[in-house]
Amino acid sequence: MALPYWTGMKLLAIFSLLVCLRTAFAADDAVVVTAVRDPVKKSYKKMIDGAALFEERKHLAPDAALRFKLIPRQADTRMEGVELEVAADSIAIPLKVAPDQTFTIERNRTALKENAQVMPNRKVGTMTWRADVRTPGLPPNVRRLGDLRLECAVGMKAGLISNYPAGFWGWLDGLIAQNESYCHRAAPRYLFFAERPIWSVTLVDGGRREVLPVDMLYGGASRDPDWQKDRHCDCSALFDRAYFVPLGDSSWPNDTRVEIEYMS
Amino acid sequence: MRTLVACALLAGCALTEPIPPERPLGPGEIASARQADNALELGKSTKADVKALLGEATALTFATGYEVWVYRERPDPKTQTPSLELVLLFEPAGILAKTRVR
Numbered sequence: 019m020a021l022p023y024w025t026g027m028k029l030l031a032i033f034s035l036l037v038c039l040r041t042a043f044a045a046d047d048a049v050v051v052t053a054v055r056d057p058v059k060k061s062y063k064k065m066i067d068g069a070a071l072f073e074e075r076k077h078l079a080p081d082a083a084l085r086f087k088l089i090p091r092q093a094d095t096r097m098e099g100v101e102l103e104v105a106a107d108s109i110a111i112p113l114k115v116a117p118d119q120t121f122t123i124e125r126n127r128t129a130l131k132e133n134a135q136v137m138p139n140r141k142v143g144t145m146t147w148r149a150d151v152r153t154p155g156l157p158p159n160v161r162r163l164g165d166l167r168l169e170c171a172v173g174m175k176a177g178l179i180s181n182y183p184a185g186f187w188g189w190l191d192g193l194i195a196q197n198e199s200y201c202h203r204a205a206p207r208y209l210f211f212a213e214r215p216i217w218s219v220t221l222v223d224g225g226r227r228e229v230l231p232v233d234m235l236y237g238g239a240s241r242d243p244d245w246q247k248d249r250h251c252d253c254s255a256l257f258d259r260a261y262f263v264p265l266g267d268s269s270w271p272n273d274t275r276v277e278i279e280y281m282s
Numbered sequence: 283m284r285t286l287v288a289c290a291l292l293a294g295c296a297l298t299e300p301i302p303p304e305r306p307l308g309p310g311e312i313a314s315a316r317q318a319d320n321a322l323e324l325g326k327s328t329k330a331d332v333k334a335l336l337g338e339a340t341a342l343t344f345a346t347g348y349e350v351w352v353y354r355e356r357p358d359p360k361t362q363t364p365s366l367e368l369v370l371l372f373e374p375a376g377i378l379a380k381t382r383v384r
Contacts, residue, residue, distance in 0.1 A: 258345075
């Protein structure tokens, strides 16, 4: 007997939730080294998968290297002195965190086999993660669109995003969006963070210039009167630095400069 | 002849679409972004000045004390042209620091 469409979708959502919970608890079981209770953590395997995708899509940013970056989620999150390790049943591999809170990750067979987790010594909800892909030689306020495209692809593949909309179907949409194909949408809501609070973002390709609408800054808050109540977005501490770019708009080449003007 | 003229006038009236009454501008809406921008003074206009001139904005207040105010022109359904937005930045002291029309 065929189920009505929405009934089927709801059953799919419930099934997905159960699978996620089971996976989450299985991952918890694997962790033996924790510096704090209930730490932030990410799947080591997914991050390695993200790094593999970076190599596969290197043509987007031929001169760039891949790093990952820790970003505060709370205004009072202390970012100095963060310690990070790959933790599994039988091993714990410390990772060196640079002063700009970036780090690299190496492939380790045992860590993969034991479903290791990458964990900083900070509690869950205090930090989020992003891929960091930077072509050298650009001014600090300029990003390259190809770099951002690759950051999105790696970030989605590595499961770095912590952004769960409040509504049930919104949540399901978020689940579906955990795929790097999301980055090919014309205007995906994949958040990038500038170094300082943003006043404007302009795409520049030769003589073509386009200032992004304010809807694409501040996590889209100008269209959402309840933006300050959204505690699920992983941008809550950095709303004034958050922006989207039209990653999937192929009329903008990878060499497009993304020029950021700061508030001050 | 008079009858013909009267008929033509009546037909003309029947074919002319009635003009709907103009809806007043809502919060965050302005008639012209460029005119509004020209009326403001960087380094001088205060939040109270801008509110008195343009009405309520969509305001984003950040932890740093900076505020971004957004006004949008009401879209014109006839022309289909995208409406302009006027974005204002107030520094923590409440003075207008930057503006942008897009």
